[in-house]
Amino acid sequence: MVTQTKFGCPVSPYYFESRWLDMLRKSGLPKIRFHDLRHTHASLLLQQNVHPKLVSERLGHSSIGITLDRYSHTYGVDYKAAMEMDEVLRQ
The missing domain is CATH 1.20.5 (Single alpha-helices involved in coiled-coils or other helix-helix interfaces)
Known part of the structure; x- marks a missing residue:
């Protein structure tokens, strides 16, 4: 480029x-917007279960917290927590 x-x-x-x-x-x-490609990239990686630390590094964020604060809705954090609780309750 x-x-x-x-x-x-x-x-x-x-x-x-x-x-x-x-x-x-x-x-x-x-x-x-061209910048929207960055958000799409991060969201797609997280949806494919790429570790958030790796996504954070690719985006150049100073911490994984910044990445998860911005993209946790696409990472499915709430859904995963609910599934884990469901598993615990079934035992």
Whole structure:
């Protein structure tokens, strides 16, 4: 990915975003912000039971707590806790 112009200046985030939206429009995909790919990436990894510590490292978060605070709804923490309690009660 190009992060600078041919003159060595940083690429404007607005330019990058407009190119991203052009690609989406041409491909017929729904319009989403480029940054939303980061959230999708994290959510999909957690839904596939990738360990939250690994997801946290991939996102560059300083702690696993930040990752789980933001994405625990996709990790299914409440559902897993309920299933574990159900298992305990069945014994």
